[in-house]
Amino acid sequence: MQHRMLKWTTATLAMSLAVAASMPSHAQQLEEQLVIATTGGAMGNTLEKYFYEPFGKANNVEVVPFAIEVPDQWARAEAMARSGNIEFDIVTATAPDLVARKDILHEIDCSKLKSIMEFGVEDACTPYGVARTTGGMLITYNTDVFKDKAPTTWADFWDVKQFPGPRGLPDTGDRDWWVPVAALLADGVKPDELFPLDIDRAYKKLDEIRPHIAVWWKTGDQVQQIMRSGEVVMTMSYSGRSLQVVKEGLPFAMSWNQAIRDTGYMSILKGAPDINAALAYLDFFYANSEAHPEFMRTVNYATASKSAIELMKPEERNLYATAPENYSKLIKPDFAWIGENREMLRARWIAWLTR
Template sequence: MKTFPGPRGLPDTGDRDWWLPAIALMADGVPRDKIFPMDLDRAYKKLDEIKPYISVWWKTGNQVAQIMRDQEVAMTLSYSGRALTAMNEGAPFQLSWNDAIMDTGYFAILKDAPNPEGALKFINYFYGHAEGHPAFIKTANYATHSKDGMALLPPEEQKNYATAPENFKLLMVPDFKWIGENRDMLRERWQNWLAE
């Protein structure tokens, strides 16, 4: 808190029950490749230290971008695309990829979609053609899986995304198997702690 003073924001969203203990463990000196299985007692001891400095527990991606634009916080954990959007709109922040959490995104077709064949054709086209990725990346402010598509962006833009090699090597890789096996316990512990 002394190195980077000022109000902070943290998520109270769907994945906060494992994100924040993971971040707390790294803040307490645990290397990113040793986070799982989580020492939750250690994580929550660190979260107890951090909690008084949190001025905004944000609930949505829109809210985190807004608190950045409005400069309600000096620092926040954020979805990278939401942070980049706020920064592109003038918010005076910088991205830090060091110990950022690697996460994934998916395309899905709804069970009763009106045109599932068309949706599947789009997905197959998207995953098979790199030339469409730069426009998608710039619009969504999130990288895609395509190294060839990323290479079509100017080098100074590539550094804004998690998949840039210099950023990718800094990411914490979650153990989703462990998270899934412990999800109910993680949620209950988080909800009890936040209510204290």
């Protein structure tokens, strides 16, 4: 097999895991190499420890992690698709990517990925991506401030009389529908009636809360900082960022009620040279149930493995999105509609925020 010329490093981690090789029932002999594009840092290192190395050992496949930020990954993947020289097998995708970029993604037959069907939550596998991590944009509140009654819904977030104090909302530049969705939920729109979004109604509701927003945070680091510093008594936040603050022992808690679901996917590029190994890895990810709890504790996000959740004590699993008691409460966005209206959503947000 011709070796693709990619710069990569592999951590020499001593880990052995007695997990049998997991292969899709339709797979042929696995290729000798598998290239997985993902973000580096803690996420990349943790995936390597708990999944890449065990899969490689179990299947005699050289797993090549390629550290790259998601925007750069897609720019490179699209160039590969144009040239026909596909170097990545598995890429990192968001739910909007599964809609907007499906023309360069390999279509997955979920019924043939037996471990995902057995161990994954109901929608862990989609035609263009398999869920890797799931979290939510949720309300995180100060438990010292709200001792007797906690804010649990977006209507509570908007209720400054019953729940007084400064708030935080995101201005991240890439998800201009998060806050309008929360506004509509606060205004009484039912979750299954959110889309298409009534933008005029959303911004009318946002006018009410605007004077009480102390911080329009832009990054995950910043939202953690405004909680630690006491600048806000409650904020919309990434669940993983909030969980880290909770783990630090600070007086904050999360509400999963009406949290906006945020799932990261593993997708296969169309024309990937190691297609059988890629499919086998996706199935192995779910077959390797014992690795999921430690992976989740390290990255602060859930996987979509229901068997992994069952290995956790109730008080711990309740901190993660895919716990049964939380998953049913999540708001599932209509990414097809969002994708079709990206420019309008962005323009409306900027016009409102800067007026």
